[in-house]
Amino acid sequence: MRLTVPPLSILEDEGFSAKIDIFKRKQFGERLANLFENSQDNIVVALDAPWGEGKSTFIKMWQGYIQNQRDNKFKTIYFDAFANDYQKDPFIALTAELYSLLKDDKVEKQKEFKKKASDVIKSMSRGALKIGIRSLSGGILDGTIVDSVENDISELAAEQIDAIVADRLQNSEEDKTALVHFKKYLQQLAKEHSNDNPIIFIIDELDRCRPDFALELVEQIKHIFSVQGITFLLVQNRQQLEASVKARYGNDVNASLYLQKFVNIWFSLPRSSERYDDYGEKYLDFALKSMLDAGEEIKNTDLIELLRELVKAKKPSYREIEQILSNVALVHNMSSGETKYYPNYQIAIAFMCYLKASSPKVFDKVSKKSITFNELIKESGFEWAETSSGSEYSYIEYMIKEIKFEYADEDTRKKMIEGQEIKRSMYSYNGTSMILQITNMLNTMETR
Numbered sequence: 001m002r003l004t005v006p007p008l009s010i011l012e013d014e015g016f017s018a019k020i021d022i023f024k025r026k027q028f029g030e031r032l033a034n035l036f037e038n039s040q041d042n043i044v045v046a047l048d049a050p051w052g053e054g055k056s057t058f059i060k061m062w063q064g065y066i067q068n069q070r071d072n073k074f075k076t077i078y079f080d081a082f083a084n085d086y087q088k089d090p091f092i093a094l095t096a097e098l099y100s101l102l103k104d105d106k107v108e109k110q111k112e113f114k115k116k117a118s119d120v121i122k123s124m125s126r127g128a129l130k131i132g133i134r135s136l137s138g139g140i141l142d143g144t145i146v147d148s149v150e151n152d153i154s155e156l157a158a159e160q161i162d163a164i165v166a167d168r169l170q171n172s173e174e175d176k177t178a179l180v181h182f183k184k185y186l187q188q189l190a191k192e193h194s195n196d197n198p199i200i201f202i203i204d205e206l207d208r209c210r211p212d213f214a215l216e217l218v219e220q221i222k223h224i225f226s227v228q229g230i231t232f233l234l235v236q237n238r239q240q241l242e243a244s245v246k247a248r249y250g251n252d253v254n255a256s257l258y259l260q261k262f263v264n265i266w267f268s269l270p271r272s273s274e275r276y277d278d279y280g281e282k283y284l285d286f287a288l289k290s291m292l293d294a295g296e297e298i299k300n301t302d303l304i305e306l307l308r309e310l311v312k313a314k315k316p317s318y319r320e321i322e323q324i325l326s327n328v329a330l331v332h333n334m335s336s337g338e339t340k341y342y343p344n345y346q347i348a349i350a351f352m353c354y355l356k357a358s359s360p361k362v363f364d365k366v367s368k369k370s371i372t373f374n375e376l377i378k379e380s381g382f383e384w385a386e387t388s389s390g391s392e393y394s395y396i397e398y399m400i401k402e403i404k405f406e407y408a409d410e411d412t413r414k415k416m417i418e419g420q421e422i423k424r425s426m427y428s429y430n431g432t433s434m435i436l437q438i439t440n441m442l443n444t445m446e447t448r
Contacts, residue, residue: 040128
């Protein structure tokens with residue numbers, strides 16, 4: 001069994017094919033495309049979803065859809081912000097993507113673009129107004145100023161600071177002109193290379209970036225790249241981006257209000273298109289099938305049925321579902337003989353693999369034997385299942401009884417067996433706690 005879910009292969013022109021659109025988000029994608037087609041303003045749209053909810057997968061399907069299945073009305077640019085956040089400033093990274101539009105244009109046109117961009121870079125460098133001291137001789141580092149320097153700053157360094165400030169004042173008008181010319185040039189570029197619809201610049205993985213890079217990127221989009229003919233779609237976790245605002249400007253800043261300056265419309269990516277089905281179970285089956293080799297199967301269905309109930313009841317993110325299954329694969333591959341097919345062993349596998357992915361702190365307490373039964377049930381969020389009877393979550397109810405047996409003293413265990421509250425115990429295999437066996441396996445390796 002594979003240890004990870006294989007990455008989903010999405011062809012450039014595939015769009016929302018039934019094979020890969022397992023969350024049935026095509027309808028939402030169509031409405032989003034209608035918005036861009038019917039809006040002539042240079043808007044900035046943000047697509048928000050928690051970590052692990054399939055934002056990148058959706059956006060790749062959507063890009064293929066709007067480029068190839070909307071009568072070629074749209075031209076898009078895809079930019080992975082996380083893959084580029086090693087760069088110091090997002091301006092060059094963004095302009096490089098726009099420059100790709102000129103690959104078939106004449107050399108003179110390409111040179112003109114470079115010149116306009118170069119003028120803006122010079123302007124931004126002068127505007128930084130920060131320098132660093134390389135040594136006592138006053139050498140300048142990277143054109144930026146460190147916020148705190150040694151008390152003893154040489155006269156030469158002070159003279160350099162004065163020179164930079166003077167240069168900034170002298171070239172202020174020139175810098176403003178460079179920015180105006182660049183924006184006009186971008187607007188003309190968009191007009192020449194679009195199909196009477198705005199070019200859609202997709203910025204993905206914003207929530208995984210360095211906080212300073214993510215914020216500078218969003219701010220530059222509004223101040224430098226916001227022109228008629230170019231619209232932006234920011235794909236990120238709003239909560240994470242707001243945390244980046246606070247990290248940079250302090251906890252007293254109203255992060256939500258601050259971001260409203262840069263984003264015109266916020267959309268939430270729907271977890272599913274059906275009101276009473278969030279597709280967690282369907283994704284579990286889809287991901288599990290992709291991890292099994294040809295002809296391979298999980299022989300005991302107790303594990304799968306319990307995982308389905310856990311996913312239905314607790315609604316972990318799709319990324320967490322992948323981590324749960326990676327944990328299951330790890331235990332499955334490390335186990336031997338018929339032991340791994342015992343029903344109670346399967347119950348223990350499902351619970352501990354779920355716990356490690358969704359509640360790692362609680363899992364750690366179980367591993368260190370520093371948590372009681374009541375604490376475990378409360379902290380993992382299953383108090384409701386302890387008193388349930390005959391509900392739709394029968395496997396979860398039985399799981400709770402197995403855990404209770406695990407933590408009980410010998411007299412309580414005997415009573416549970418005699419009263420047929422439990423038919424088989426986690427101690428049925430060589431008198432060893434199966435929960436601890438599985439916990440030890442999972443502690444030997446981290447899965448991603």
